[in-house]
Amino acid sequence: MAGSNKLKPETCAAQALHFVDPTTGAIVPGIQPSTTFARDQDYRLIVPSHSYARDESPSFDAAEAVLQRLENAADAMLFSSGMAAAVAVFQSLAPGDHVVAPRVMYWGLRNWLTDFCGRWGLELELFDPGDPRALAGTIRQGRTRLVWIETPSNPTWDVIDIAAAAELAHAAGAMLAVDSTAATPVLTRPLELGADLVMHSATKYLNGHGDVVAGALATAQRDEFWERLCRQRHDGGAIPGSFEAWLLQRGMRTLFLRVRQASASALRIAQELEPHPALESVLYPGLESHPGHAIARRQMLGGYGGMLSLRIRGGREAALAVANRCRVFIRATSLGGVESLIEHRFSIEGPTSPVPPDLLRLSIGVEAVDDLLDDLRQALA
Numbered sequence: 001m002a003g004s005n006k007l008k009p010e011t012c013a014a015q016a017l018h019f020v021d022p023t024t025g026a027i028v029p030g031i032q033p034s035t036t037f038a039r040d041q042d043y044r045l046i047v048p049s050h051s052y053a054r055d056e057s058p059s060f061d062a063a064e065a066v067l068q069r070l071e072n073a074a075d076a077m078l079f080s081s082g083m084a085a086a087v088a089v090f091q092s093l094a095p096g097d098h099v100v101a102p103r104v105m106y107w108g109l110r111n112w113l114t115d116f117c118g119r120w121g122l123e124l125e126l127f128d129p130g131d132p133r134a135l136a137g138t139i140r141q142g143r144t145r146l147v148w149i150e151t152p153s154n155p156t157w158d159v160i161d162i163a164a165a166a167e168l169a170h171a172a173g174a175m176l177a178v179d180s181t182a183a184t185p186v187l188t189r190p191l192e193l194g195a196d197l198v199m200h201s202a203t204k205y206l207n208g209h210g211d212v213v214a215g216a217l218a219t220a221q222r223d224e225f226w227e228r229l230c231r232q233r234h235d236g237g238a239i240p241g242s243f244e245a246w247l248l249q250r251g252m253r254t255l256f257l258r259v260r261q262a263s264a265s266a267l268r269i270a271q272e273l274e275p276h277p278a279l280e281s282v283l284y285p286g287l288e289s290h291p292g293h294a295i296a297r298r299q300m301l302g303g304y305g306g307m308l309s310l311r312i313r314g315g316r317e318a319a320l321a322v323a324n325r326c327r328v329f330i331r332a333t334s335l336g337g338v339e340s341l342i343e344h345r346f347s348i349e350g351p352t353s354p355v356p357p358d359l360l361r362l363s364i365g366v367e368a369v370d371d372l373l374d375d376l377r378q379a380l381a
C-alpha cells in the first residue's frame, strides 16, 4: 500500500489499494469469519490490531482502507447500514445539543430524527435546502453542535454548498456532517471542502449491486468526537457481517465505472426528457434549469450523479400510470445499483410525505441508455 496516495483514486479503488495477501499471494482478500483472535502466553494478541470481531474484524480492513483513501479521510469505519452510521453520529451528541438538518432529506433519517431528538434531549431545527440563506438563519452561534446536510438531497436533488456550510458551521463552533450517498466519492469529496464527517449508505453506490446493506463514516480528523464514534460502534455493535464487508470491497472496485456511466446516462435522460410535454419538470442538478446547478458545477467532479426525478403532468394517478408502463425500469425503492429503478416516493412515504404526489424518482443504472430512454418515452406517451 506504500505510495498509494500518489496514485489516482480510480487505481486505488480498482486494486483495493494494490491488495496482495502476504501469506497466500491472493489478489483478493479472504473472508475472515472468526469472531475472536488468539493471544500468546502473556495474553498479548498475536496480531495486535485484532482482538474481537465486534469492532475490529479484519474483514472490514479492505473496504475501510479504500473508503478512507477515496474520501481523503483520516479514518473510515463500516457500519451495519447507512442508518446505523447516521444514528451513531446523533447518539454521540449530548442532551442539550442543538442540531440542524434539511427539511428535505432521506426520509428514514428525517423520521427517526424527529422522533429521537426529542427523547434524547437534542434540539432539532430543520432548514429549507433549496434556500441558500436558510442554513445561516438556522445555525446558532455557540449553541449548534452539529450541522447535518445531504447533497444532492433526496428526492428533489437540491444541492447544498458544502464549503459554505462548513464555514458557517465552523464559525458557530459546530461540526459539519455530509450524507454523501448520492454524490459518492467519485463526484464529491466533502472532507476536502471542509466537512468534518462524511456518511454513506454503502447499500447504494459504494456496493452498487443491490445485495448488501451497509453504511460507513469517514472523518477529517481522528479527534475526540471520532473516538466517541469508535466507542459507539464498539459498544453498540452496529457492524456488517464478514461476507457483507467482503462484497462491499468487491463492489467498490468498479465504483468509478458504475458512477460515471450512471451520471452520463442520467444527464442524457434528463436533457432529452426535459422538453417532454407529459412532464411538469425534470429535477436533475446537471440541468441548467435546476436551482442547484451553479453550485453543482463547482462542487461535483465530472458528473451530477445517477439520480433524477420526473414530475408528471396530471398528478398522482398519472405518475403511477407512467411507472406502471415501464418495462425496463423496475419498480422498487433504493438506488445506486447497476439496474435502473423507478419509484413513486409518495406511495412509499405515505400521506405525511413532503414529496409531491406527481414525482417519480429514477435511479439510473448501467444499462444501454437508449433502452432506458425508449422505455421512459413509451411510458410517457
Ligand SMILES: *Cc1c(COP(=O)(O)O)cnc(C)c1O
Pocket (backbone or CB within 6 Å): 081, 082, 083, 084, 106, 108, 109, 150, 154, 179, 181, 182, 200, 201, 202, 203, 204, 213, 214, 215, 335
Ligand atoms: C438509503 C439511504 C440512507 C440509509 O441507508 P441504509 O443503508 O438503507 O440504512 C441514508 N441516506 C441516503 C441518502 C440514502 O439513500
